[in-house]
Amino acid sequence: MRTLEEAFLKFKSRLELKPKEQDNASERHKEIRAHLKTKFTIENDFLTGSYARWTKTKPLKDVDIFCPLGTAHAHYRDEHPDNVLKAFETALAEKYGAANVSRQRRSCTVDFGVTPDSEDKTDYKVMSVDVVPAFKKDDDYEIPDANEGKWIETNPKTHADKAVAAQRAYNDQWKAMVRMLKYWNNHHGKPVKPSFLLEVMCLDCLSGGFGGRWDYEFQSLFATLANRIDEVWADPAGLGPPVSDMMDNARKATAKSALEAAESAATNAIHLARQGKNYEAHLAWRALFGPLFPHP
Numbered sequence: 001m002r003t004l005e006e007a008f009l010k011f012k013s014r015l016e017l018k019p020k021e022q023d024n025a026s027e028r029h030k031e032i033r034a035h036l037k038t039k040f041t042i043e044n045d046f047l048t049g050s051y052a053r054w055t056k057t058k059p060l061k062d063v064d065i066f067c068p069l070g071t072a073h074a075h076y077r078d079e080h081p082d083n084v085l086k087a088f089e090t091a092l093a094e095k096y097g098a099a100n101v102s103r104q105r106r107s108c109t110v111d112f113g114v115t116p117d118s119e120d121k122t123d124y125k126v127m128s129v130d131v132v133p134a135f136k137k138d139d140d141y142e143i144p145d146a147n148e149g150k151w152i153e154t155n156p157k158t159h160a161d162k163a164v165a166a167q168r169a170y171n172d173q174w175k176a177m178v179r180m181l182k183y184w185n186n187h188h189g190k191p192v193k194p195s196f197l198l199e200v201m202c203l204d205c206l207s208g209g210f211g212g213r214w215d216y217e218f219q220s221l222f223a224t225l226a227n228r229i230d231e232v233w234a235d236p237a238g239l240g241p242p243v244s245d246m247m248d249n250a251r252k253a254t255a256k257s258a259l260e261a262a263e264s265a266a267t268n269a270i271h272l273a274r275q276g277k278n279y280e281a282h283l284a285w286r287a288l289f290g291p292l293f294p295h296p
């Protein structure tokens with residue numbers, strides 16, 4: 001049987017982007033770019049979000065594609081954000097079918113009809129992408145926000161730079177911790193929304209360097225997150241609305257309970273290992289994280 005350390009390393013590796021997944025994401029990106037360019041003037045579109053920062057979890061879905069629009073489309077910037085999102089929805093539905101395209105708060109999702117198996121594997125296929133219309137504004141971007149009813153500012157490079165700095169400060173294990181944590185969140189019905197909020201919290205809550213033991217790291221991370229989930233968490237770039245603005249009091253309470261339950265499950269798994277019950281400890285971690293945590 002694997003040691004617990006080996007199990008966590010296997011889990012970590014399973015959550016990393018594989019070359020075949022990157023090839024598939026790149027193909028989907030090119031295909032969407034080619035189609036959208038027949039409808040809009042798009043300048044320097046790029047893959048972004050957690051996918052580009054290596055904080056995306058598995059199964060691979062909602063890969064973000066930023067599409068900066070040319071001046072011919074500047075009128076959208078003066079209109080309600082729904083308008084540009086509707087225009088993108090219509091354009092994407094022509095190629096992918098209306099049933100596979102949906103409008104989100106800041107993007108249009110294209111669903112490729114890929115279903116993960118019982119072990120959360122998708123044969124290296126991307127399940128969906130989020131296409132984000134944008135306008136360049138100096139070094140930043142403006143993107144539509146249907147919930148706010150206005151355009152918001154964002155800066156993917158600042159978010160990426162912060163993730164790189166956090167990774168360095170945490171002995172190169174910060175991104176792996178974030179991917180595992182987001183996998184836990186998905187496995188428990190997304191108590192924390194959006195999952196970017198978990199990444200933002202980890203910028204603050206994981207400090208002082210990786211202690212060398214994944215089990216203790218998660219026990220303490222879950223405890224800290226439970227304590228701090230009701231705070232207001234600002235956009236780390238200081239541009240957009242608070243990243244925690246989807247968490248009303250009811251959602252915060254649900255998330256707090258889920259994080260507290262995760263902390264006690266971690267404590268229990270650590271206790272099992274201390275008693276020499278390694279098989280049971282592995283099963284407890286797998287039950288906590290989900291099927292990509294290896295079977296003992």
Ligand SMILES: Nc1ncnc2c1ncn2[C@@H]1O[C@H](COP(=O)(O)OP(=O)(O)OP(=O)(O)O)[C@@H](O)[C@H]1O
Nearest residue numbers: 049050056154156159194195196235240241242243
């Ligand atoms: N409140 C905000 N203000 C400014 N920029 C934001 C805000 N929320 C998200 N963003 C930016 O938009 C990107 C895409 O948002 P999204 O919700 O898809 O997050 P994500 O980091 O890609 O996480 P996920 O793994 O859930 O896709 C984020 O990575 C971040 O760069």
Ligand SMILES: [Mg+2]
Nearest residue numbers: 049050062064
């Ligand atoms: Mg995303």
